[in-house]
Amino acid sequence: MGINQPSSWTATTLGASADFINGYPFAHTDRGETGLPIIRIEQLKNRAAHCDRYSGRLPEQYKITDGDIVFSWSGSFFVDLWERGPAWLNQHLFKVIPVSHLDQTFFMHLLRWSIGELQQRSHGSTMSHITRKDINSFGLTLPPLSDQRRITEILDTLDAQIASQREVINKLKIIAAAIMDSHLTKIIRTADAEFSLATLADIASGVTLGTETGGSIELPYLRVANVQDGYIDTSEMKRVHVSRTDAKRYLLEAGDVLLTEGGDLDKLGRGAVWDARIDPCICQNHIFRVRCDRIRLLPEYLAAYCSSHHGKSYFLSIAKQTTNLASINSTQLKSMPIPLPSIGNQRELIEMADAGRNQLSKESSHLQRLELLKQGLMEDLLTGRVRVSAAEAVLESL
Numbered sequence: 001m002g003i004n005q006p007s008s009w010t011a012t013t014l015g016a017s018a019d020f021i022n023g024y025p026f027a028h029t030d031r032g033e034t035g036l037p038i039i040r041i042e043q044l045k046n047r048a049a050h051c052d053r054y055s056g057r058l059p060e061q062y063k064i065t066d067g068d069i070v071f072s073w074s075g076s077f078f079v080d081l082w083e084r085g086p087a088w089l090n091q092h093l094f095k096v097i098p099v100s101h102l103d104q105t106f107f108m109h110l111l112r113w114s115i116g117e118l119q120q121r122s123h124g125s126t127m128s129h130i131t132r133k134d135i136n137s138f139g140l141t142l143p144p145l146s147d148q149r150r151i152t153e154i155l156d157t158l159d160a161q162i163a164s165q166r167e168v169i170n171k172l173k174i175i176a177a178a179i180m181d182s183h184l185t186k187i188i189r190t191a192d193a194e195f196s197l198a199t200l201a202d203i204a205s206g207v208t209l210g211t212e213t214g215g216s217i218e219l220p221y222l223r224v225a226n227v228q229d230g231y232i233d234t235s236e237m238k239r240v241h242v243s244r245t246d247a248k249r250y251l252l253e254a255g256d257v258l259l260t261e262g263g264d265l266d267k268l269g270r271g272a273v274w275d276a277r278i279d280p281c282i283c284q285n286h287i288f289r290v291r292c293d294r295i296r297l298l299p300e301y302l303a304a305y306c307s308s309h310h311g312k313s314y315f316l317s318i319a320k321q322t323t324n325l326a327s328i329n330s331t332q333l334k335s336m337p338i339p340l341p342s343i344g345n346q347r348e349l350i351e352m353a354d355a356g357r358n359q360l361s362k363e364s365s366h367l368q369r370l371e372l373l374k375q376g377l378m379e380d381l382l383t384g385r386v387r388v389s390a391a392e393a394v395l396e397s398l
Helices: 041-045 104-120 132-137 145-188 244-250 299-307 309-318 330-334 343-383 388-396
Strands: 010-013 018-022 036-039 069-072 078-081 087-089 093-098 139-142 194-196 201-205 217-222 238-242 257-260 262-264 271-273 287-292 320-322 325-327 337-339
Touching: 010 132, 036 041, 041 069, 041 078, 069 104, 078 104, 093 104, 104 145, 104 343, 145 299, 145 309, 145 343, 145 388, 201 330, 217 244, 238 244, 257 299, 271 299, 287 299, 287 330, 299 309, 299 337, 299 343, 343 388
Parallel strands: 036 087
Antiparallel strands: 010 139, 018 093, 069 078, 069 093, 194 337, 201 287, 217 238, 257 271, 257 287, 262 325, 320 325
């Protein structure tokens, strides 16, 4: 028992607190288009994922209904409270049935909180998994039922606030995109002419990996995964050895527009403006570096145009496409027609985009604060470090 844990809490194990019933090992021939849906890890995590169905009979232990706890214990560790109607549970998923003196939703929160430590005990080099031995030996301390319900109410309230804030952010993104697209279309009409991108900017590809030579230096570089739609994600950077000559040739500058050449359709012409937050830095050869003549073309305007339906329509019309894959080359990018409004109109669009980003950043910061509060309170409440009454006071102050 922890130092600050109430005396009314009892020590037990995860295995003694619930039944963990593995799903049914459906064969490929079992899957059809009629009957109850078969829920695998993909369907558990993605509501829009296609479901195979099974119309035969099975023991009720393999069926889940609304309110059941489902625990993915192999490959991807995940806990969810099922709320999508009757379904069959596939193997590698547990239906979790808490013992009678445990609140169902409280135990779901407790299991989610335990995932991190359970992952550390997982086995397997190619597909990690948790064994029943791990579950049976995993220690817990549980509060009385009345406190379980109060803790559940606190965590459910925070979950509802987090979900609401995410919805605010999603709606804000949709509204901002619609306003930007409308204004972009409006100022495009003011352009006197279109110019090929090659006449407005210098365009080059990044470094080809694996071509380093003697006397090379090591630099961080941007991959396709780093270049997202409207922003650059530098949370996970890799490094590459390049010659000193190539380092000078491929160095990025603040204001460079980075565009991906393709792959999956969502990567076609995807890009953003580089802000030189990492310097020096280069990019790989599957990314185009576009350096604008800023007297005529502002980088932020170009990035907005490329990400709009105008730009995406152009990329799709000229891309080399195979099944679910598409790519563009530098010649096609250089030939891209760019409507050229005045610098003043370009700045007006950029200021509008900045205002939208600032509002989105404000709402995202609020979401992050809620998530951190939830994480902290979950840790404190489920370990007994903080009394329920103190947490309730914190929640009332929000």
